[in-house]
Amino acid sequence: MYNGGKILIGIIVFLLFAAFPFYNNIGKVSAKPEPKLDTPVIQQLAEKKCVEPKEFMKAEHMQMLNDWRDAAIREGKRTYVNSEGKLFAISLQNTCMNCHSNKKEFCDKCHTYAAVKPYCWTCHIEPKEKRS
Amino acid sequence: MKILFPFFAVIALVLLAVAGTAANLHFLFGVVIPYAALFIFIFGMIYRVLKWAKSPVPFCIPTTCGQQKSFSWIKQNKLENPSSTLHVIGRMALEVLTFRSLFRNIKGELRDSSKLVYGSDKWLWLGGIAFHYSFLIVLLRHIRLFAEPAPAYLFILEAFDGFLQIGIPRLFATGVVLLAAVAFLFLRRIYVPQVRYISLAADYFPLFLIMCIAATGIIMRYFLKTDIVGVKELTMGLVSFSPVIPKGVGAIFYVHLLLVSALFAYFPFSKLVHMGGVFLSPTRNMVANSREFRHVNPWNYPVKVHTYEEYEEDFRDKMKMAEIPVEKE
Numbered sequence: 001m002y003n004g005g006k007i008l009i010g011i012i013v014f015l016l017f018a019a020f021p022f023y024n025n026i027g028k029v030s031a032k033p034e035p036k037l038d039t040p041v042i043q044q045l046a047e048k049k050c051v052e053p054k055e056f057m058k059a060e061h062m063q064m065l066n067d068w069r070d071a072a073i074r075e076g077k078r079t080y081v082n083s084e085g086k087l088f089a090i091s092l093q094n095t096c097m098n099c100h101s102n103k104k105e106f107c108d109k110c111h112t113y114a115a116v117k118p119y120c121w122t123c124h125i126e127p128k129e130k131r132s
Numbered sequence: 133m134k135i136l137f138p139f140f141a142v143i144a145l146v147l148l149a150v151a152g153t154a155a156n157l158h159f160l161f162g163v164v165i166p167y168a169a170l171f172i173f174i175f176g177m178i179y180r181v182l183k184w185a186k187s188p189v190p191f192c193i194p195t196t197c198g199q200q201k202s203f204s205w206i207k208q209n210k211l212e213n214p215s216s217t218l219h220v221i222g223r224m225a226l227e228v229l230t231f232r233s234l235f236r237n238i239k240g241e242l243r244d245s246s247k248l249v250y251g252s253d254k255w256l257w258l259g260g261i262a263f264h265y266s267f268l269i270v271l272l273r274h275i276r277l278f279a280e281p282a283p284a285y286l287f288i289l290e291a292f293d294g295f296l297q298i299g300i301p302r303l304f305a306t307g308v309v310l311l312a313a314v315a316f317l318f319l320r321r322i323y324v325p326q327v328r329y330i331s332l333a334a335d336y337f338p339l340f341l342i343m344c345i346a347a348t349g350i351i352m353r354y355f356l357k358t359d360i361v362g363v364k365e366l367t368m369g370l371v372s373f374s375p376v377i378p379k380g381v382g383a384i385f386y387v388h389l390l391l392v393s394a395l396f397a398y399f400p401f402s403k404l405v406h407m408g409g410v411f412l413s414p415t416r417n418m419v420a421n422s423r424e425f426r427h428v429n430p431w432n433y434p435v436k437v438h439t440y441e442e443y444e445e446d447f448r449d450k451m452k453m454a455e456i457p458v459e460k461e
Contacts, residue, residue, distance in 0.1 A: 002430065007185040010411060011178055018174055021278035021371040030280035030368050032378075033361060059357040066300040114360045115282035117290075119297070 033109040041099045051082050051095070062118065065092065092124055103127050135322075138337035142344050142391070149390035153383040161386045162366055163375040169393035176400025177408055184412045188430035194418040201421075213420050220419055227416055231261055259320065263313035266306040267342070269293060270349070273304070277367040301353055311346045314339060338404055341395050348388040358385050 001007065042048060050057050052064070071077040072090045080088045089095050100106045103126065111118060152161045198209025210219045211226065226232045239253035273289055276282045294302035318339045321331045352358040362378035363385055369376040399405060411417065444451065444458055451458050 001182065001185045002188060003185065007181060010408075011181060014177060014181075014408070015174070018170075018177075021275070022373075024279055025368070025372045028280065028372075030372075032365050058359070062300040063357075110361050113280065114364055115276035115286060116301075116360075117287060 030113075033113040035107075035109040036102060036105040037100075039099060039101045041101065045099070050099075051080065051088050053083075065096075065120070068092070092120065093127075097127055101127060134331060134333050135336050138333045138340050141337060142340040145341075145390055145394055146344065146387050149387040150383050152390075153386045158377045158386070159375075161390055162377055163370065165393045166370060166389060169397040173396040173399050176397075177405070180400050180405055181408050181412070184409070189414045189418070190429040190431065192418060192420070192422040192427035193414055194420045195415040196420050200423075215419060215421050215424075217419065220417060224411070224417055228410055231257055231264075233416075234260060255316075256320065259313050259316040262309055263317060266310040266313060269306040270304075270310055270346075273306075277364050278371050280364075280368060299354070303354070307346065307350050307353070311343070311350065314343050314346065318343065334403060338395070338398070338402060341391060341398070345388065345391045345395065348384055348391065352384055352388060356382060356384055358382055 037048075052060075057064075068080065068090045071080070078090050080090050082088060097103070107118075110116075149161060152158075194214070196213040198212025199206060200213045201208045201215040208215065211223050214220045214223050223232075234257045235254065237253050237256055238250050240248055240250050243249050269289060273286065273293070276286050290302075290304070293304045293306050296303060296305065318336070321327050321335060321339075359378075359380050359382070362381040365376055365378040366381065395404075399407075441459075444460065448458055448460075
């Protein structure tokens with residue numbers, strides 16, 4: 001082999017990059033996030049249903065919030081009719097966060113896990129919660 | 133044929149992943165194949181590099197296009213004609229990071245059917261650099277699926293990548309640029325007759341593969357909205373060697389994963405291996421000092437020589453008798 005030293009350095013650098021996810025996770029425990037739904041308002045609901053079905057909300061909530069923002073801020077529409085024909089006020093703080101008042105235990109659980117930083121709270125006021 | 137074969141090979145991979153998910157082979161497609169592909173990639177790359185390292189470089193062959201080191205009052209072009217290791221590092225860095233030799237690409241054209249003219253042609257360089265850098269950023273962004281908590285660089289990358297704030301989830305510019313650049317590199321092979329003539333199945337296959345990878349990634353993020361928490365569970369299981377198969381992750385993810393696995397496994401045995409090869413190209417990484425130091429061919433074997441002195445020693449008497457002048461009496 002020629003230039004053995006340089007080749008070795010090259011291979012080590014390659015391995016450091018290629019194996020980063022593996023050695024970076026040694027000794028770290030990551031559990032699947034379990035967003036909590038037991039807020040006082042949700043407990044009192046007769047029918048524990050979100051604005052739309054759970055599966056839809058799980059996949060499309062960000063899209064819906066974006067549509068809500070456009071409807072409320074740009075078109076002045078403040079009522080949302082869901083797939084069952086029920087009416088909801090278009091408001092993040094008064095509708096969504098009314099039930100899901102536990103941002104840290106609900107929103108942040110998955111967002112932190114998936115390394116997502118939504119920019120909701122650059123305009124809206126973050127709900128005040130007791131630090132758990 | 134050269135285009136259709138790789139095209140259908142990629143389609144077959146897609147269908148294979150869809151069929152595998154339908155047949156409930158999640159463990160095979162989610163765990164076994166990705167591990168095998170990564171294993172082939174890492175050891176294949178090391179194998180290729182070691183194989184290159186074993187090949188001797190018989191001649192001092194750096195390509196130069198600038199003034200060599202000469203008298204002190206003649207200005208040397210240190211990047212085009214490196215005379216020390218430091219110059220070579222500078223030259224290699226520019227080559228690897230900015231594709232400098234491709235930037236010098238020129239194109240010949242017949243004008244008025246008799247005049248051959250040459251002109252600068254930067255399109256390939258532009259397409260190439262857009263493709264490589266957007267692919268790099270896309271790859272680096274995937275760390276969010278492999279690290280918990282995600283490293284800080286991810287958020288800086290995403291802030292720049294998605295700063296247009298188009299739609300939700302935010303549109304990442306690199307995804308669009310990657311797909312556009314790969315489409316450009318593909319169309320170039322189709323539309324330029326000379327390039328089309330020299331293009332082989334091995335050129336089209338990685339293009340189709342990367343096109344499909346980028347497309348499935350974009351579909352997952354913006355359209356089908358794959359269950360990202362489930363995906364991260366799977367990927368974190370892979371990197372911590374305790375694989376789990378979460379429920380509810382759609383077939384599109386397994387298609388993406390199989391295509392990426394195919395890319396990784398194919399990498400060391402294809403033209404894509406230029407990722408490592410660029411560092412080992414003698415025309416770039418050698419010092420142009422052939423006038424200062426003799427470059428000895430490493431495969432020179434010791435040649436048995438019979439010098440004139442030895443010859444004279446053997447035949448001195450006979451030479452004297454024939455009155456041939458000798459050097460030593």
